[in-house]
Amino acid sequence: MSTQVAVRVRKITGAERAVSVGSHVVLSIWAIVVILPLLWTLMTSFKTTTEIFASPFNLPVKIQFGNYTDAWTTAGIGTFFFNTIFVVGSALVLVMLLGSMCAYILARFEFPGNRIVYYMMLGGLMIPIFLAIVPLFFVLKNFGLLNTLPGLAITYVAFALPFTVFFLYAFFRQLPYEISEAAAIDGANEWRTFFQIMLPMAKPGLATVAIMNFLGLWNQFLLPVALNTNQKNYVLSQGLAAFASSAGYDVNFGSLFAAVVTTVAPVLVVYVIFQRQLQGSVSQGTMK
């Protein structure tokens, strides 16, 4: 290697390094801004109320697991947790089933009104839930579903449907026609073709939509606040908000922090396990 080339390379590397170091500094600061509040919340959840008010930085003298049992039982977070599991779990299963069925029909069959249904679903993605919330209250009331967990689950399904259908529609369209034809030739009826051939082939798409729906439904706040006002039936998000607004100065502050951690932990675990898939799906959305 001649000296001339070597000099040029070094010169570029100097400026390059400055850019790289600068980028690292900025990105690290951002990473700290993201992580620090989460870690601080976690740490504070182990402190007593006195310790919390003494200083925001002190480590807990003794780890207060009592905050968690207190939040779980006294504040009712435990009940809210299982309510959430029930509502989100059943809504997720239903929306995945109904959503994939609907997407399959729209994507694979030409029939009069196909476009109308498709655009009706698409419109549901854009319109704010707030527009529908008041009449929705009375729709549920007329069905006797107001303030019940099944009622909340059904509403979740209806509002998660557009996204699910929209995403899976694109997925079912890509699947090769030859395979469903082969199934039909072999004598599989339409139902069997769907459940035994098409659905298993759509697994990657289904998994991604399921994860995104899980996060979205677990985080849902407006629908339960408006439609599920019986404290016994609270889900985590609204229970947490109620706990926070009731937290006067005599309340154990540590347990409020513990309640926040309890709400965040399950979704963060799901995220960490599936982050590759989730980030991949965000990327997929940009390919169009």
Add this chain to the structure above:
Amino acid sequence: MSAAFGGASGPTPWPVTSLPRAPKHRAGRWRRNLTFDKISLFVVFLGLPLALYITFVVSPLIQAVSYSFTDWSGFTPDFKPVGFANYVKILGDDTFQKAMYNNALLAVVVPLIIIVLSLALATMVTVGGAGTGQIRGIKGAGFYRVISFFPYAVPAIAIGIMWNLIFDPSSGLVNGILTGLGFSSFHLFPWLGNIHTAMPTMMFVIVWGFVGFYMVLFIAAIKGIPAEIFEAARIDGAGRLRTALSITLPLIRENVQTAYIYLGIMAIDAFVYAQALNPQGGPNNSTLTMSQELLTTAFQKGEFGVACAMGVIMGLMTVLFAALVFTVNRGTGGRDRITLA
């Protein structure tokens, strides 16, 4: 599965094989045979989801629009049409005007900050790496991406309450750090209780919650640009900033527009954050949102007709916002299609 594949080559009485290949045969499929099998499939597969969707989403939307022209209080069966009276009432109401202003402010400022910040971070991750020749991503890009994406997985209500605790005047982390650094004027400073800081604080919390998601989205978009284009720009002597502004931004314009519209829709709602940070609307209603006013009007005052009108105004603002973004994007050159050939 294997049986399905195996049978494809064998002779069959089914007319399907004689049909031309996709896409033409798709139209033929429908006309071909309306068997019980297919009808039952349609009834269940399309009928069930559609019935649910129409009952719980479409019909409430239509009802909301018609109720907005009545004096319905919800709990009495009788109500009478009042024309545009509800709209006149709320548009002249000081509190709702304030809420509309707050949401409009959120819809203008928050998406802008989030998009600028996430684009800058995404650019650093994708082209911030040191090296000669090819432009490369920064070392540890995966780490930054995973960390930044964290807030997306945290429930919005938990984000709000967490930051409410962090901005707490006496026990919060922010005042702790600031007074620790010597800024003693921030001792017991009420971030969310001060008329000047409450709104910026809420904006900060929303930005914190969304930047990571859009950063990941933009990283993917930037990675979709062929490397040759960056190389050509570099050979022509363009620096990184110039490349980002003149090459990257125009090429991912569509993604930016989509992000802007989604963030605007979120900002016109903003209910969760407003409710977690200042459930009462903040000092002098400085963080009050239309969504909070709507719920109060409906479920505390029982004025359902008025609340429906508020919902319609929120919907109209959303449509208006999307139209505005489209127009601005087109007016500033987004119309010229850039092709990567």
